[in-house]
Amino acid sequence: MKIIRRGTLRAALVTSVAVTALLLAGCSGANGANTANGSGAGSDSTAASGPWSYKDATGTTVKVDHTPKRVVVLNDIAISFIEYGLKPVGTFGQLTMAKDARFKGLDTDGITQLGEAYGDIDLEQLAALKPDLVVTSVYPKDEQGTLDDTQPGYGFKDLEQQKQIQAIAPVAQVEWGGKGEDVITTIADLAESLGAKESTVATAEKRFDAARDDLEQVTKEKQLSVVSMYADGDGAYVTRPSDEPTLQMYSSFGVDLVNPKPKGFYWGIYSWENAGQITGDVILLSQQGYQVADLEKQPTFADNAALRAGQVHSWTFPALDYASQADYMQQLTGWLEDSKQLS
Template sequence: MKLRSVLLTAVAVSALLLTGCSSTGSSDTAGSDSTSASNGAWSYKDATGTTVKVDHTPKKVVVLNDIAISFVQYGLHPVGTFGQLTMADDARFTGLDTDGITQLGTGYGDIDLEKLAALQPDLVVTSVYPTDEKGTLDTSQPGYGFKDMAQQKQIAAIAPVAQVRWGGKGLDVIKDITGLAESLGAKQSKVDAAEKRFDTAKGKLETAAKDSDLTVVSMYADGDGAYVTRPADEPTLQMYTDFGVDLVNPKPKGFYWGIYSWENAGQITGDVLLLSQQGYQVADLEKQPTFADNAALQAGQVHSWTFPALDYASQADYMTKLAGWLDDSKKLS
C-alpha cells in the first residue's frame, strides 16, 4: 500500500466494550480539550467532535505508530501499536524504548483484533487526515491506520477510539498531541526538556534556511511515479515553511500530493531532496531514465524523509539534521 494511502484514495473477533469505557457525541466544533478530574474520570474531545470518556485516566493505551513515538518521547509506554510500518522497520523508533509494546500488525489496516483484545486497552489513539485544503474531515471514513469502518467498529467495541487531527498548522498538531500525552500522565520534565530542544533546533533551522537559500523537495516514489508533497497540506512541512525553509510546491494540482508520471518526473527540481523512507530509494531513482540526471540526486543531496513524529523531541531531532543538511549542501537550481 502506498505511503499515506488513505490520502491518495481520498482524493483520487468483535469484543465486548470494556467496563467503564464509553464515547459520546459532542458539539459541532472539535477541539483537543482533555480533562482528568479529581475523582479520576478522564475525557478527551477529539478531532471528530466526539468526547471520549473513561472512568479513570487510561493507563493501557494502544496507539498509531505516528503518535506512539511521541508518547514514548514524553515518557509514556503504550501497550500496543499499529500502522504502516512495524517498529522494527520504522526508523523513527530507533533508540526508543519499545520493550513491552506489542506490535499488532505488519502494515496499514493490519490489526490483530485478538491480540488487541488480549491487551485489554483503556483507549486506542489514532489520527485523522483532512480530505482537502480547507481541512474538511470525512467522518464516514475510518481513522488512519484502520482498514475500513467495519474494522473501526470492532476496535471501538474493545476500547474507545480517540482521533487526533493530522492537518493544518504543525505547531497546533504538536500542541494537541502534547496535551493529550500530558493528560495521560506524560512526564512534565521530559516535555519541558523536549520543548527547550525544539526551540534551539528551530533557531538552527531558521538560520540555515536563510543562509543557504536552497529549495527543498519532499517526495515519495514507486513504480507508478513520483509524489511530491504539497507543503501546506502536511503539518510538518507547513511548520518548516513558517521557519523559513523554501519547500517546493508541485506543479500538478491535487490535495497533499502533486503526482508526476515517470515520463514527467524530470520536471521535479530542487537543491535538496527529502525522500520517503518507504518506496523507491536512491538506487531505484538512479535507474529511472527521466530522473537519473536530477541535479540533487547527482550531487548526493538526498536525505531520508521519515515523517518525523509531531512532538517537540522528534521535531527537534529532525530539524537539527535538516539544518545540518542545508548547511552542507550547495545551490543547484
C-alpha cells in the same frame, strides 16, 4: 523569536481534564525519556485521578471512568508518547516498529506490534491487551481541513474494522492537518492528560526551540529549495507543503519547500514520463517506497541535479512532538549547511 505556545492556557486545559473535555484540534529522538508500563504518571504530571474525557477531532467525546493506563496507539503518535515518557501497550500503522526508522533508539520493550502493514490489526491480540483507549489520527480531505466521516480513522482498514476496535476500547482521533505547531501542542496536551510529566514536555520544548532557531538561521544563510517526495513504480509524488503539518511548520521557519505543479490535495503526482519536471536543491525522500538506487534506475530522473549531487536525505515523517521534531530539524539543518545551490 520564541513563540509562546503553551504555558498557563495549556496547564488550565490539562488540569481540568477530569471534569471537562479537552478541546483539541486534531504522524527518534530523546533517548533518555523515562518510560514505564501504562502511562507512567510522575509527580509533576497533570493527569487527573478521576474520570477522563476527551473531545477528539471528529467531535466525539471519549469517556473513561479513570485515566487510561493501557493505551494502544498509532505508530505516528506512539513515538510521541514514548518521547514524553509514556509507554503504550500496543501499536499499529504502515510500518512495524522494527522497520520504522523513527523508533530507532527508543525503548519499545513490552510494546506489542499488532500488525505488519496498514489496516493489519490483530483484533484478538488487541483484545488480549485489555486496552483502556485506542488513539489514532484523522487526515483532512481537502485544503479547508474538511474531515470525511464516511472514512475510518488512519490505520484502520475500513469502518467495519473500526467498529470492531471500538467494541474493544474507545477510540480517540487526533487531526493530522493544519499548522504543525498546533498538532504538536494537541499531542503534548493529550500526553499530559494521560500522565506525561510536564517537566519532560517542557524540556523537549526547549530542545525544539533551539533546533528551530538553528534551522531559521541556516535558511537565511543558504538559499536552497527543498523537495519532499515519495516514489514507486507508478511515479513520483511530491508533497504539497501547506497540506502536511510538519512541512507547513518548516515553511514557517524559512525552509524553501517546493510546491508541486500538478493540482491536487497533499500530493502533486508525476508520472515517470514527467518526473524530470521535479527540481530542487535538496530532496527529502520518504523512507517508504523507492530509495536512491531505485531513482538512479529511472531514465527520466537519473540526471536530477539533487540526485547526482548526493543531496538526497531520508524523509521519515518525523513524529509531531517537540523531541522528534528537534532531532529531525537538527539533521535538516546539518544537511542544508552541507548542501550547495544547484540552480
